Amino acid sequence: MLDLLNLPGIKPVDIRTHSKGLIIIAETTDDRTPDCPDCGKPMHKHGKRPNIFADTPMQMQPVRLEIKRPRYRCDECGKMSTPELTFLDEKRRATKRLVDAIRERCLGTTFRAIAEQTGVAVNTVKNIAHDLIKELEETVQYKTPVIMGIDEINLAGAYRCVITNLATNNVYEMLERRTQEHLKPFFKKLPDREKVEWVCSDMWCPFKPSFAKYLPNAKLVIDKFHVVKMASEALEEERKQYQLQLSKEDRLYVKKSIRWLTLKRPGNLTQRELEALEIVRKKIPELAIAYNFKEMFFNIYDEPDKQSAQSVFEAWENSLPEGQLKKFHNLAKTVHNHYDDIFAYWDTPFKITNAYTEGLNGLIKISNRMGRGYSYDIIRAKTLYSEEARKVGSGIRTGKGKVEYGPHIPTLVKQAESGELD
Ligand SMILES: [Zn+2]
Structure with a gap:
């Protein structure tokens, strides 16, 4: 029979198909009786025992390898031994090449898919993955970010x-x-x-x-992302209060949710959306004011240097109406609490x-x-x-x-x- 296994120390003697894939029966090629590992005396044949291992798939089917392995016994001390086959991973009940193939794929696909393709238990795939992860933890080291x-x-x-x-x-x-x-x-x-x-x-x-x-x-x-997000959240609070004022007719015309129209930057809106936004602004002047404060706050980050950014923030804060737009006043407070660290944005080598x-x-x-x-x-x-x-x-x-x-x-x-x- 053609050696379709290409594994050292065994040769295939039969192949069967099975509902779950292929079963390849193999025999060991080395029949020399070994010496006892304990006392050094020559051992004697003591029957054969079939061992089942999973191997890499063939013809897109899982492969079960049934190896008839000889067992040897030492008459002197009673020691039993089975010669080692170097291509086996005894712990995983699989060939080493299959374990390697699973290692290569286990982080890129589901354990279940690998189990189905190879006939290996899902838990075995999981254990192989955990071993691999442990190894990666110890060996992979990325360069510390500046x-x-x-x-x-x-x-x-x-x-x-x-x-x-x-x-x-x-x-x-x-x-x-x-x-x-x-x-x-x-x-x-x-x-x-x-x-x-x-x-x-x-x-x-x-x-x-x-x-x-x-x-x-x-x-x-x-x-920056977390800072401007607070301005968006402040606007959201205002919007929830006011959008109910819009008539059914206007709401139909505006179509797109007001939330979406007001949260996006105007530069990212289409002509049609800008018109809808204009209607919202006209019909709900209170929301228009909140919207302007949101936009003005975002604009702080468009300033080219720290000093002008700080001036724009100051102007923004000073124009907040007393007793209104509570969330925007809170935002101003937060900026003051983290003032140096927020404006450090303009000190970095590039905008991070x-x-x-x-x-x-x-x-x-x-x-x-x-x-x-x-x-x-x-x-x-x-x-x-x-x-x-x-x-x-x-x-x-x-x-x-x-x-x-x-x-x-x-x-x-x-x-x-x-x-x-x-
Ligand atoms: Zn012995």
């Missing part, structure tokens, strides 16, 4: 902390939670931590009291923001699609070690070799949307 983003995304049932490289747009690390207990050990063991120059986060992050000591050369900048990280919220779709059995650890590994995303824009060549910055965020987002990370 400009670091710290943000939260909702993933596998909770808010997770995502550390990003904002200069290269890569994910650097994911932590189970964004709490001091998780962040402190992360900063403590961070390599090259003196190289971090900027940390971009939202207002929650207790960077200064808690983490600044670990990053001696880093300055904090409050993420965590806006991209927000796109990673799409990863939640993956955990939903994959269903139960996918822990945070697996989703983290799929994200952090995604081969595809690590290839894109994440490595540069230096004199010493390849430097990796981590998976590329826009690629991860694309993969999550297309289902490639499942």
Whole structure:
């Protein structure tokens, strides 16, 4: 029979098809009786025992390998032994080449799909994946970001902390939670931590009291995205109060939700939408005022330098009407509470923001699609070690070799949307 297995030490003697795939019967080729490993005396044949192992699929079908392995017994000391076959992973009941193939695919597809393709139990695939993840944890080290983003995304049932490289747009690390207990050990063991120059986060992050000591050369900048979001939220509060004033007729004409019209920047609206917005502004003058304050606040970030940005903010604050627009007054207070860190935006080498990280919220779709059995650890590994995303824009060549910055965020987002990370 043709040796379709190409595995050292065995040869196929029969092949059968089975409802779940192919069964290949094989025999060992080396029939020399070994010496006893304990006492060194020659051993004797003691029957054959079929062992079942999974092997790589053939003809798109799972393969079960049934190897008739000789057993030997030592008459002297009673020792029983079965000669080792180097291509087997005895613990996984599979050939090493199959385990390798599963390792290569397990972070890129569902465990169930791999189990179906190979005939290996789902739990075995999961165990192989966990071993691989442990190995990756120990061996993969991305370059510490000079400009670091710290943000939260909702993933596998909770808010997770995502550390990003904002200069290269890569994910650097994911932590189970964004709490001091998780962040402190992360900063403590961070390599090259003196190289971090900027940390971009939202207002929650207790960077200064808690983490600044670990990053001696880093300055904090409050993420623009989170600051302007407060202006949008303030406008939302106003809109909820006023939109009921619109007549049914006007509402029909406006068609698009007022929420959408008012939250978008006017530059992103079509001519038709701008007209609809104009109607809203005319019919609800109170909302028009709130809208103007939202837009004026966004415009602060269009200023070319820090001083003019601060002047625009001051003018904005001074024109807020007394006793009205409470949420906008609160926003002004928040800006004062984080004044230096918010206006540090104009001190950074380029305009940095965590806006991209927000796109990673799409990863939640993956955990939903994959269903139960996918822990945070697996989703983290799929994200952090995604081969595809690590290839894109994440490595540069230096004199010493390849430097990796981590998976590329826009690629991860694309993969999550297309289902490639499942
Ligand atoms: Zn012996």
